[in-house]
Amino acid sequence: MKEAINPPKSSTPKAFLLSLILLSLFYLIFLSLQPKNSNSRNRNITINDLRIRPGYTSYDAYINHQLHKTTDPKLRKIWTSRDWDRKIRVFAQFFSQLKQEKLLSNSSKALCVGARMGQEVEALKRVGVNDSIGLDLVPYPPIVIKGDFHHQPFDDKTFDFEFSNVFDHALYPDKFVGEIERTLKPSGICVLHVAVFRRPDKYSANDLYSIEPLKKLFNGSDLIRSRKVDGFGLDTEVVFRKRK
Incomplete structure (x- = not known):
């Protein structure tokens, strides 16, 4: 009687798996060599x-980068001499219009976020809003105190009015806005000057392409209006009112 001959074990499953791995590898290499789609990159x-x-x-690297500009002695000299009165006059015009619209009053307790040398604060005082203070990484006593706008050193519901033209310097826009809404009183007003149609400088930490992200970030406030302005390289004024 002849012995049964066992057929050799098939290597088909192993060969198939190896082929699949090689094909996947070649496909990944192929994709990496393809030019990136410009539309996808823009999105x-x-x-x-x-x-x-x-x-x-x-x-810390972000803070040091911001301080490089704020502590530059040449810039600080310009801000307190040649630019001082000119900027105060322009800011005073903006604040005067806000007073006419009943969005700001002499009795408002006001904060300028990212105020540097405090031209905005001085402008508020000149139009009659005497209870005004500025906040910046580098203080300029007595009108600007030291503080990080990502973590304002104030209690909840402190201010009636907050102004800032440094939104583009926020590395964490959600924290920037969150701190404004936290420290605003109910029905308090926030006014931002931002760059939408122009690109900010090399110290900017973000780029804004419409006001839609601001409307989403200010989720505890209502948009009152927006308009085009000419504010030292910033082109859009956006006004929010905190809900009760």
């Missing part, structure tokens, strides 16, 4: 119309 940059600029390795 990534402008997603939600707010782009955070890359390049900061840590929060």
Whole structure:
């Protein structure tokens, strides 16, 4: 009687798996060599119309970058001499119009966020809003105190009015806005000057392409209006009222 001959084990499953791995590898290499689609790249940059600029390795690196401009002795001299009266006059015009619209009054307790040398604060005082203070990484006593706008050193519901033209310097826009809404009283007013149609300077931490992201970030406030302005490189004024 002849012995049964066992057929050799098939290597088909292993060969199939190896082929599948090789095909996947070749496909990935092929994709990596393809030119990136420009439309896709643009969508990534402008997603939600707010782009955070890359390049900061840590929060300390971001702060040091901001301080490089704020502590520059040449710039500080310009801000307190040649630019001082000119900026105060322009800010005073903006604030006077807000008073006419009943969005600001002499009795308002006001904060200027990212005020540097305090031209905005001085402008508020000149139009009659005497209870005004500024906040910046570098203080300029007595009108600007030291503080980080991502973590305002004030209690909840402190201010009736907050103004800022440094939204583009916020590395965390949600925290920037959250702190404004936290420290505003119910029905308090926030006015931002932002760059939508122009690109800010090299110290900006984000780029804004419409006011839609601001409307989403100010989720505890209502948009009152927006308009085009000419505010030292910033082109759009946006006004919000905090809900009760």
